[in-house]
Amino acid sequence: MYPSIKRSNKLRQKLDLYGIEHLSASALNEYITDPAKWVLRYILKHKGDGPSLWRGRAIENAMKNCVLSNMAGSEYEIESAVETGFRVFEESEKDFLIARGGEIPSLYSERRDKEISYIEPSIRAGYSYFKEIPSAIFQKKFEFDLGVEIPAIGYLDFLTPGKIIELKTAKSFPSELKDSVRRQVALQCKALSLPAEIIYLGKPTKNKSHEGFRKFEIPASDIESLVDDYRMAARAIRRLLMNTDSVEEIIEFVFPNYDNFLWDDEEIEVAKQYWKFAA
Incomplete structure (x- = not known):
């Protein structure tokens, strides 16, 4: 068990400097998957669209x-x-x-x-x-304390009286949920004390392995450990910011893996303007 963090005004100043008001599930997942992409998006403010x-x-x-x-x-x-x-x-x-x-x-x-x-x-x-859904609230905001100075904030795609529905659209369907999705939905379940269904929609496959629809659920027994992953990721982000004093120093802490399929051509082009060695 890691000790509780003594919350610091210094971090709040750093967060204000970089315009970070909260941590979202997508931000935490980004940092876990590729810290350099997190820096590109949340420190260097390159937000992709397409x-x-x-x-x-x-x-x-x-x-x-x-x-x-x-x-x-x-x-x-x-x-x-x-x-x-x-x-x-x-x-x-x-x-x-x-x-x-x-x-x-x-x-x-x-x-x-x-x-x-x-x-x-x-x-x-x-x-x-x-x-078949008679009623729902859309994009319901929730907050959750991960033990650091700023909360995790998320928005629910569909909130019905008895469950959360997370909608995923995909060009290919997973045989089982990725950890990033499991973490995201586990945080929702933990914050609202409700079960969730994860709905994947896409194009039916030619071999009929699926008809463009697949439903997943997360066992209640998995939720706490998945949320703990976010707690650790929040601490990692906190440590990065506390141990650096400028954007330039943050850039030196991470380096992009351009072979990762998650990097598109535009992101690589932008990133190379920052991650370059000048003697």
């Missing part, structure tokens, strides 16, 4: 509208859900292109076409499940 994020946003909005129609007692046919998905994707793309002055990254069209091809089959795969 077709894969728009796909997720599009599908989630369509599923949200399914539940909203149930709450309103109105009709919402599957074709309307598909139209919602495409509209949300296209609106996100428009904002992205305007922000870039029309300039697009290399291979953009190929990636865009691939991501948008998953929207309709994913929505069709999830429609029946979400039409």
Whole structure:
């Protein structure tokens, strides 16, 4: 058992300096998976955007509208859900292109076409499940104390009276949940004292290994140890910030693994501007 941390105003000053108000599950997972990507996103403030994020946003909005129609007692046919998905994707793309002055990254069209091809089959795969949910709260905020100076904050995709529903959209389905997802949902369960279902939506496979829908749950016995992983990650982030006095020093503590598939071409290009040796 690690000792309790004596909370310090010094860390609060560091957090204010870097504009970090809280720790999210995604931030903690980022640090666990690749500390250099965490530095790029949360210290250097390079926040990626692109077709894969728009796909997720599009599908989630369509599923949200399914539940909203149930709450309103109105009709919402599957074709309307598909139209919602495409509209949300296209609106996100428009904002992205305007922000870039029309300039697009290399291979953009190929990636865009691939991501948008998953929207309709994913929505069709999830429609029946979400039409059975009579009511829900969307993006419910929660906080949890991980034992450091700032809280972990998260937002629930769907909160029903009896359970949490975490929606994942994916181009390929896992046979079992990744630890990053298990940690994320375990924190939600711990904070709200509720069970959760993790719903994966995607494109049905040609060999029929799945129909574009898969549901997972996390055993209650696993929750505490998964949350403990976040407690340790929060301490690691705290130690990094407490032991450095500048962005330059933080950069020297980590180094990107560009072979990791999680790094896209744009992120690599930006990162190489910071992680370079100048004699």
